[in-house]
Amino acid sequence: MHRIITVLAGVLALGACATTPTHRIDFLNQPVEVAIARYGQPDTVLDMPDGRRQYQWRKPRTDRVGQQIIRETCRHTIYARWNESANDWTLQSRRPTRTCP
Helix, strand or coil: CHHHHHHHHHHHHHHHHHCCCHHHCCCCCCEHHHHHHHHCCCCEEEECCCCCEEEEEEEEEEEEECCEEEEEEEEEEEEEEEECCCCEEEECCCCCEECCC
16 A cells, blocks of 8 residues: 555656646756747847846737637846856846736
């Protein structure tokens, strides 16, 4: 009986890993290449007045509300700071902020 419970617990744990949303990637203190590998090349890169750099990706989104189809463009934004020791931009967000729910 103990073996069956252990196997079931293992299967449930693996199932939870398989269903974990991918937007929960922790980008904090990672090089910007980590976000680019996840989302592709950003649509916009802006240097901010405070020295940070903003990376933004646009993603189309379609929702159905009753008989109506709603199409919109969501923006995913991540900020980074220059890291002298790494000689690269280091991300400051655990996950991107989004303009769509």
